[in-house]
Amino acid sequence: MATVADAWRPTSELEHRLQETVRAGDQESYFRIIADSELVVPVPPDRVDGMLAGEAQPSWPTQEEDGRVHVLVYTSASAMRACLGPSYQHFMTVRFGEIAETWPDNRWWLAIDVPGHGVRAALPIEARLPSWFVRQVAEGDGRPPQVGRASAPWEELRDQHRELPRESPRQEFQPANDVERELLRAAANNDHDLFLQTLAGTEVLLPVPDETDYSMRPGRPGFPWQTREVDGSTVVPVFTSPERLVEAARAAGTGTEFIKLPFSVTLRYWPDHEWLLAVNSGSPAGGTILAQQLPGLATWADQRAAQRMTNGFEPQNDIEGRLFDAARRRDTDGFFTTLLGAQVLVPADPDTPWGIVPGDAGFPWRPVPVHGRASIQIFTSLKWMNEAIGSSRFIMPTLLDMVSAWPDTEWNLVLNPGTPIDATMPGDKVRS
Template sequence: MKQGVATVADAWRPTSELEHRLQETVRAGDQESYFRLIAESELVVPVPPDLVDGVLAGDAQPSWPTQEEDGRVHVLVYTSASAMRACLGPSYQHFMTVRFGDIAETWPDARWWLAIDAPGKGGAALPIEARLPSWFVRQVAEGDGRPPQVGRAAAPWEELRDQHRDLPRERPEFQPANDVERELLRAAANNDHDLFLQTLAATEVLLPVPGDTDYTLRPGRPGFPWQTREVDGSTVVPVFTSPERLTEASGNVEYIKLPFTVVLRYWPNHDWLLAINSGSPAGGTVLAQQLPGLATWADQRAAQRMTEGFEPQNDVEQRLFDVARRGDTDAFFKLLLGAQVLVAADADTPWGIVPGDPDFPWRPVPVHGRTSIQLFTSLKWMNEAIGSSRFIMPSLLELVTAWPDPSWTLVLNPGTPIDASMPGDQVRTLSGPATPPSASTPPPPEAPAVPVAP
């Protein structure tokens, strides 16, 4: 602020109990309490002045107000009408109130961020403003306001003393083994959680496994041998970004290499922590409660990266891709009902077995923190998700008719532009005439939007 010049932010005062409490958390540096308050609140969504007449006349639908900052698109919301006008100016008179949980449920784009009480052009910056990536919006809505941890926490004296006995007097300077570790090191040094997670989301990691592991077995299949450690009373699964980091932490152990998104997607236990590059400056820890939201975000990013060059493996996938780009959920599932799908099976599973058979291989696994049955529309997506496996090919209609447990979620082609999920209590409601795979569908729009999971 220039000396002698007052701004709206200088004169701003909280106008509600929510804003008073948010201001207290900011002053105390208590981010977790800030986000918990936000999770339980109703927020103001501005209606831009140029859209007001159309919205009031019923000629236009309200849309998410956005603003680009530092190359990122932010959805603008505010904690009160007063805060909105302080940040955007007096021309903003109309708004909607939306609960934070509803914002998370209807989030428009995984690449966008949420900006709370952020200033518009020429507007005032309020002391309670915040910006959240989309995966963290979902996490906060689910009741967990803890931001990720980056860097290694200080070790207790006993651990340091024991390490000191085995280490040389002078430790060599840390040398990143690859570009990923250079980015992680930079993110950890700057406490940049977003850069840290975005770097990991686009890379492959090394996951330790026992020496006698069947190397066709992957996370996402029952019986995968997750390796854990106990650290300060918590169960931790370690992953690494290079053989060098793995050897430093664990010695010469066997491992498999797979996308970081796969590790997140099939996280096995709600109480386990994820440790990246344990003991390294290019490392960090993700809390168990943060993993489901982070996994969903990572899969959405993966699907978006695949969209432009997506190669359907068959006619059904081409048509699913077309309707997914139009966002037509009903057409998506009607088309799918008439198609055969791949279901992973054990080596001794009879080929002709049907979903109604008592021995049908229902093999639920955790996907995004929910117990799920995975289905695929081609061998390519099944192999990329869970590795090589025996499979059977019932129709989706046969599966939903015999669906055995309403607590199981149906998951299709996770991490692809033709992914979908449906809660188990809705699966059996799928009905109506199935669209035969050979039927034609309208051509995709000229400028398709990024598809979202139906």
């Protein structure tokens, strides 16, 4: 019978590295990697509203196994949902060292990527650590107790197998999916509207350098956009299938690493108003979008995404329910009055101190381009933050505290982009 482990694939660089150590039987390297990692701590669905309203503090999620209490943590949001079920949408990210420093009970164990009760999941990178070993790993010593003889390392096993034969490249173009069939039809008929409408509702593959953190997304500072020069213009390539990406990479001699994200997200965070966007470079199902088209296209794509979500929109908490009602009534004053008194999620670096407030010197004012303008992004729930920028550490000030300390009138304030409860406020209007 197939299990989750049979179909499981790593979704982050951390999980790729852990998988390699498990395959190699290298437990020490596994724990050394864990010691330097940032882990996902689930927030139970019944505690989300209380935390966002400031009425409840974060707590360690636990479950009992074989008479021991285990603290549950995960290597990614995907691993968390595979092990706990789809109702778990919210989480915090905490570095392993912080977990060790704030460990709640010496009798408790740490469970990494372990399934919840009643969930049929078994990830191959799961681990259980007693509290004393948690501290040892955090101090830099990843050597576990060991008896018997270790199994052969993965490199030895790998050398015993022949490389699988590779399929010869196909000479005639074959669309890899329905999106490419529509793009091919649009390109053949020179139908720009069909080309853009087809892309607006799909996901694309965005190339990234080797060893890129898989949690990185364009909406976070420092994202490594990959570009190339074509006829004196800087171009960012995106692709609609792995086949198109591999074809272009072979032709250009570049790597094949990528992240997958909605086309609208790529447009929203476009980094430079002079760069062009190339879709499926060198393919009959491709085309180039000019730089001057991108800002308007980005706004349209986000509006389209928000409209598609409206009918089935599910507010994640009471604040979002009130914002959604105000948005449907077009009650701008009511919308911002509700928002002003709420706590919001602000993306932060892993080393940002807990409890920091907007007036402090180290507060993470880190603007990113949103629709071509430097912006500070805020969110009213983890769901919209994760969908926009991926897994990230965050802090939770009130919006009132943020606008009172707003540092730069050139920065826009952007709320929940691409959702039915989104909003943008120019910097010179924020304090008013």
